[in-house]
Amino acid sequence: MYGKKIKLIWNTIKLEAKLLTGYESILKKPLYNRFIGHKAFNSSLLYSLTKNLKDNPIIKAITIRTLYNIHMYIPKLEPFAIQDIYMVFLKDPIINKYIMPMLYLKGFHAIVVYRIYSCFWNRNKQLLSTYIQNKISVVLNIDIHPAAYIYNGTVFDHATGVVIGETSVLKKGISILQQVTLGGSGKLKGNRHPKINEEVTIGAGTSVLGNIKIDNKVKLGAGSVVLHSIPTRKTAVGIPANIITST
Numbered sequence: 418m419y420g421k422k423i424k425l426i427w428n429t430i431k432l433e434a435k436l437l438t439g440y441e442s443i444l445k446k447p448l449y450n451r452f453i454g455h456k457a458f459n460s461s462l463l464y465s466l467t468k469n470l471k472d473n474p475i476i477k478a479i480t481i482r483t484l485y486n487i488h489m490y491i492p493k494l495e496p497f498a499i500q501d502i503y504m505v506f507l508k509d510p511i512i513n514k515y516i517m518p519m520l521y522l523k524g525f526h527a528i529v530v531y532r533i534y535s536c537f538w539n540r541n542k543q544l545l546s547t548y549i550q551n552k553i554s555v556v557l558n559i560d561i562h563p564a565a566y567i568y569n570g571t572v573f574d575h576a577t578g579v580v581i582g583e584t585s586v587l588k589k590g591i592s593i594l595q596q597v598t599l600g601g602s603g604k605l606k607g608n609r610h611p612k613i614n615e616e617v618t619i620g621a622g623t624s625v626l627g628n629i630k631i632d633n634k635v636k637l638g639a640g641s642v643v644l645h646s647i648p649t650r651k652t653a654v655g656i657p658a659n660i661i662t663s664t
Contacts, residue, residue, distance in 0.1 A: 422496070422499055422500075422503070423458055423495055423496060426458075426502060426503065426515050427499075429515050430458075430461075430515050430516045431452055431453060433514045433515060434448045434451070434516055435453060437516070438453075447468075451468065451520070452516065452519075458498075458499070459494070459495050461519070462494075462495070465526075466529060466530060469523070469526045470530070470552065470553075470556055470557075479549065491532060491536045493569075494532055494533070496569070497532060497568075498529050498532075500569040500570045501518070501525055501528060501529070501569060501570060502518045502519070502525070503515075504570040504590060505517075505572050506518075508572050508574075508592055509572065509574060522573075522576070523576050524559065524573025524574065524575070525573070526557065527553055527559040527561065527573065527576060528561070528567060528571055530549065530553055531553070531563075531567065533549070534547075534549040534553075534563050535563045535564070537563070538563035538564055543563070546563040547563065550562070557576070558576075558577050558578060559573070559576050559577070559578075559579045560579070561579070561580075561581045562581060562582055562583040562585070564583045564584070565581045565582065565583060565584070565585040565586070565587070566585070566587065567581070567585075568587060568588050568589050570589045570590040570591075571590075571591050571593070572591070572592045572593070573593050574594050574595070575594060575621075576593075577595045577596065578595055578596040578597075579593060579596070579597050579598075580597070581610075582599055582600055582601050582610040583601075583609075584601075584607075584608045584609055584610040584628070585599045585610040585612070585613070586610075586611075586613065587599075587613045588614050588615045589616070590615050590616045591613055591615070591616070591617050591618075591619070592617070592619070593619045594619065594620055594621040594623075594639070595622070596622045596623075597619050597622070598623075598624040598626075599611045599613070599625050600624060600626045600627075601626070601627070602626065602627035602628055603627075609627065609628050611627065611629055611630075611631060611643075612628070612629070612631070613625070614632045614649075615633045616634045617633070617634065617636075618635075618636045618637065620636075620638050620639035620641065621639045621640070622639055622640040623637050623638070623639060623640065623641045623642075623643065624641075626642070627644060629644070629645055629646045629647075630646040630647075631643070632648050632649040632650075633650070634649060634650045635649070635652070635653065636652040636653075637658065638652065638653065638655070638658070639654075640656070641653060641654050641655055641656065641657075642655075642656045642657050644657045645657075645658075647660065648660075
């Protein structure tokens, strides 16, 4: 299943890159370097990441290592990235090409690198993992703890100022806008961050605090402070957030 989708979207991305060189000759070299010159999606993806992270030498070395060991260490990096691109294409009205997340969207870049440093964290390489996390936070202004769990199909729209805490869990198809915090309950240890189920939309500037459950297809209005669990298909807004309707 994933193999066919990777091939289809990767071939489309390469075709889009070739077409774009005809419209913008000044982009011919970077488009070739990032897309056209690569045989496989994973090498193009990791090359693009190093460029978007300002060619940081340590991150560049890590991405090269990841490229050669991708199927051993992070087997889901490719299919998850493809699903992220696909969901951005479906959900973001300004994204009309599959190539655009890889070219322009720092939210997409941040979540792909998160999957790399999260893998290091889970393999007892916490120092290296935290180093990469810090660089992502400084360069992209997105702070995702390595121990957080984020499934595929995640969309970070605009993405600036997003913070996701250590014991957060995000399932499939979640959309998160800018300045969102998935924060702790105030406890120093233990399960203290939100659990976000499938197809949830979290509006700009929203804070979801504590070990609470946001169930499937919930919508959280912009600027809300969510302190309690929200059941399936509800819309909640306000400070503190209250349910106003079913979606």
